[in-house]
Amino acid sequence: MPRKNKPVIATALKELRRNGAKGVALLIDPEKCEDTEMLDHLVKLAASHKVDFIFLGGSLIDDNNMDFIIQRIKRLSKKTPLVLFPGNAIQVTDKADGILFLSLISGRNPELLIGQQVTAAPLLEKSSLEVLPTGYMLVNDGQITSASYISQTIPLPNDKPALAVATALAGQYLGMQYLFLDAGSGAKVPVSKAVIRAVHKKTDCPLIVGGGIDSVDKARNAWEAGADLIVLGNGAEKNPGLLTEVTDLANVYNLSLNVN
Secondary structure: OOOOOOOHHHHHHHHHHHHOOOEEEEEEOHHHOOOHHHHHHHHHHHHHOOOOEEEEOOOOOOOOOHHHHHHHHHHHOOOOOEEEOOOOHHHOOOOOOEEEEEEEOOOOOHHHHHHHHHHHHHHHHHOOOEEEEEEEEEEEOOOOOHHHHHHOOOOEEOOOHHHHHHHHHHHHHOOOOEEEEEOOOOOOOOOOHHHHHHHHHHOOOOEEEEOOOOOHHHHHHHHHHOOOEEEEOHHHHHOOHHHHHHHHHHHHHHHHOOOO
């Protein structure tokens, strides 16, 4: 069995929650990496502004030459932890630093609750990846996103925070150490403040929020509601300056807390 590395990613996520600090992750979809110039620009920007993590993954099942993409990202951003955000076991590779080991607890598709995880487990056991057990919840206003379409699940409603809390608590009681609320890639409306606030209040896990965050105001809203880490994907692709603005906002906020 490979020697497992120290839990660098887990420690960083838990410190965000414990200190009340705010973090930023850049999500890179391997489906969109044919434009290597844009990929390089985003990764360099993320590195220069010291985002907390780079997530890599997407809803489609093609591996899209993950190892090549990881090699390219690591060459440009040596110090930023690279975390897999896989849509399928095919996207699992030991070349990254860690993996969000997701169970789609908001849906009832057995393949994404446990099936793909069973397929991936032997690969993870042989790797040195830092494994982060994560309860993954799709939450939006009913919009069909890539994640909901591919997963064949219905997202939790944005106006039913009690349902989101019950789902999040179930994940926590099952032993999941992190929670990810996602409106879905390209969502027009992000996860509501009411849902984020309710889940944050009732659970102890570091809370990751993504999907539909395409402005500084939406990032601020998610943080104010209780998100510990926000994820920028499509918004940063369309407007790379958003990554700069949001990381600057996080830095100002964290400095006000005297958090290093």
